[in-house]
Amino acid sequence: MDVLTSVLFYALAALALIGGLGVAVLPTGSPRALSFLLLAAGAAGTYAVLDAGFVAALALLVLVACGLLLAPLPARETSEPRGGPWQQVGALAAAGLFALLAYAAYRGGLFEGTYASGDFGIFNAAAMGSLLLGRDALATEAAGALLLLALVGGGARWAGWAARTRRPR
Amino acid sequence: MSVTLVGVLFVSAGLVATGVLAAAWRRNALAALAGVPVAAAGAALASVGVARFGSSVREPAAGQEAAIFVLLVALGLVVLGIAARPPRGAPERPAETPAVRARGRRRR
Numbered sequence: 001m002d003v004l005t006s007v008l009f010y011a012l013a014a015l016a017l018i019g020g021l022g023v024a025v026l027p028t029g030s031p032r033a034l035s036f037l038l039l040a041a042g043a044a045g046t047y048a049v050l051d052a053g054f055v056a057a058l059a060l061l062v063l064v065a066c067g068l069l070l071a072p073l074p075a076r077e078t079s080e081p082r083g084g085p086w087q088q089v090g091a092l093a094a095a096g097l098f099a100l101l102a103y104a105a106y107r108g109g110l111f112e113g114t115y116a117s118g119d120f121g122i123f124n125a126a127a128m129g130s131l132l133l134g135r136d137a138l139a140t141e142a143a144g145a146l147l148l149l150a151l152v153g154g155g156a157r158w159a160g161w162a163a164r165t166r167r168p169r
Numbered sequence: 170m171s172v173t174l175v176g177v178l179f180v181s182a183g184l185v186a187t188g189v190l191a192a193a194w195r196r197n198a199l200a201a202l203a204g205v206p207v208a209a210a211g212a213a214l215a216s217v218g219v220a221r222f223g224s225s226v227r228e229p230a231a232g233q234e235a236a237i238f239v240l241l242v243a244l245g246l247v248v249l250g251i252a253a254r255p256p257r258g259a260p261e262r263p264a265e266t267p268a269v270r271a272r273g274r275r276r277r
Contacts (some may be wrong), residue, residue, distance in 0.1 A: 002206070002231075004170075005172070006171050006172045007170045009199065009276060010172075012257065013180040014253075016180070016184060016210065016236075017180070017183050017187065020183075020184055020187035020188065020207045020210070020211075021185060021187055021190075023187075023203050023204075023207055024187055024188075024190045024194050024203075024204065024207070024272065025191075025194060026194075028200065030272070034204070036206075037276070039206075039207065039210065042268045043184075043210040046180070046214060046217075047213070047214070047217050047236070049172075050172075050177070050217050050220075050221040051221060052217045052221070052233045054233065054237070055217055055236045055240075057206055057239060057242055058240055058241075059210065062206065062208055062240045062243065062244045064229060065244060066205075066206040066243070066244065066247050066271065068252075069247060069248065069251055070202060070203045070206075070247060071237065073199050073200065073202075073251070078271075087194060087196070089193075090190070090192075090193020090194065091190055091193055091194060092191075093189065093193065094187070094189040094190035094193055094194065095186065095190075097182075097185070097186045097189055097228055098182055098183060098185075098186030101178070101185060101186065102178075102179055102181075102182050102183075103183030104178075104182075105174075105175050105178030105179055105181075105182060107174060108178075113172070123256075124233070125231045126228060128233060128234060129273050131228070131230060131231065131234045132237065134235060135172075136234065138231075139238060143238055143241040143245070146242060146245040146249075147241060147245045147248075148182070148242070148245065149245070150244075150245045150246075150248035150249045151248065152250065153248070153249055153251040153252035153253070154249075154251065155182050156252070157251075157252045166276035167277065
């Protein structure tokens with residue numbers, strides 16, 4: 001990779017990390033929505049720099065959808081209970097996990113493989129389609145079933161809410 | 170300065186740890202759900218990085234496929250978690266931590 005692409009990758013990675021930290025610590029509402037937007041832009045950009053255009057488009061869709069769903073929750077009137085020492089332990093565990101993963105990345109015996117990105121193109125939908133619908137069709141069906149179940153659950157909940165809040169004529 | 174697999178894995182480790190931090194920092198279970206897509210984005214970045222820098226000749230795009238699965242499962246978990254939250258009138262219960270359990274035992 002040339003220098004410009006590398007700088008772009010690290011800038012987008014910093015954007016994604018800032019967005020992730022914002023999702024973790026900022027209050028609900030607009031700050032959290034903006035953090036999700038930063039995360040989506042940064043993550044999708046890093047995928048695109050790594051020649052994974054299809055994954056980038058999907059990540060943009062998924063992370064923006066998650067942001068729209070999760071940014072306003074819980075409502076502001078629902079106060080979060082104050083955290084105790086366990087919150088600090090959780091934060092330390094996250095730091096320990098990062099140290100562990102970073103050590104594994106640095107010291108792991110990683111090999112350099114070959115990747116012919118020119119064979120697929122940046123938006124490699126055909127290669128993804130042949131893998132998702134051909135070799136791993138069962139896994140694709142399982143992921144589709146999970147999404148269908150989630151959508152049915154969400155739809156049933158919305159229908160119940162709509163029935164409860166409907167005004168009598 | 171060049172992007173290598175180690176650099177990509179560093180960034181992905183940071184994203185996964187940030188997702189875990191989000192889940193640990195928020196005491197409300199619904200708010201803690203926001204850590205799932207962040208951690209999934211990190212895991213997907215690791216998969217894409219492996220596909221880009223360390224893939225085999227046999228299935229060069231398999232890592233990208235794994236990233237797609239991780240992202241789809243994260244979206245499904247988020248939608249399921251939101252669908253399973255208590256109704257608006259019901260009081261939202263805090264996460265069941267050992268401290269909360271001990272407080273409940275003391276009250277009893």
